[in-house]
Amino acid sequence: MSKIIVSEHCNFKGKSREFTSSVPNLVQQDVNDCISSLKVIGNPWVVHQHVNYSGAQYVYEEGEYPSVECNDCFSSLQLVTEDLKNPQITLYEHVNYQGKSLILTTETSLASSGFNDVASSHKVQRGVWVLYEHSNRGGGYMVARASRGMPNYPAFNDRVSHVRPLKPGKAAAKSK
Numbered sequence: 001m002s003k004i005i006v007s008e009h010c011n012f013k014g015k016s017r018e019f020t021s022s023v024p025n026l027v028q029q030d031v032n033d034c035i036s037s038l039k040v041i042g043n044p045w046v047v048h049q050h051v052n053y054s055g056a057q058y059v060y061e062e063g064e065y066p067s068v069e070c071n072d073c074f075s076s077l078q079l080v081t082e083d084l085k086n087p088q089i090t091l092y093e094h095v096n097y098q099g100k101s102l103i104l105t106t107e108t109s110l111a112s113s114g115f116n117d118v119a120s121s122h123k124v125q126r127g128v129w130v131l132y133e134h135s136n137r138g139g140g141y142m143v144a145r146a147s148r149g150m151p152n153y154p155a156f157n158d159r160v161s162h163v164r165p166l167k168p169g170k171a172a173a174k175s176k
Helices: none
Strands: 003-009 015-020 037-041 045-050 054-060 063-065 076-077 086-093 098-106 123-126 128-132 138-145 161-165
Touching: 003 076, 076 161, 086 161, 123 128, 123 138
Parallel strands: none
Antiparallel strands: 003 015, 003 037, 037 063, 045 054, 045 076, 086 098, 086 123, 128 138, 128 161
16 A cells, blocks of 8 residues: 655654545645655655645655655645556657657656757656656656646746656555
């Protein structure tokens, strides 16, 4: 089972809560805007700055995070439930899936591919992807999912330089 354990202070100190499913509104869970560290077990989570999975998003794959990128500013948590095996994304040169296209199945720096700072739309066939503004996972980023096509990048047009698929976690199964 996948889960996220959020803590009030850095280094997993203070009040903590555990969640095994998405939470659209952390206000109702009494942990709104007070998360400073977290642990992810199993599949990745997308953590959002505002309720109902809106605002800036931050991706956390399986592991321990003694401090987080946006301290005390998370208002919703979303478990990644998509199948993350055999990922595939198609990037398009122009909006509305037009122009040259590039199909990817692995993490790729676009700096030397002829597709650096060119993409203006995408379709995810499988998995969940993170698209970065700079090479080597740098700068701003956005999360791309199969269930949500992106025919136009309002603030990301011609700025994608690196892409990577999220990796499935190894959710611990205990038996007695």
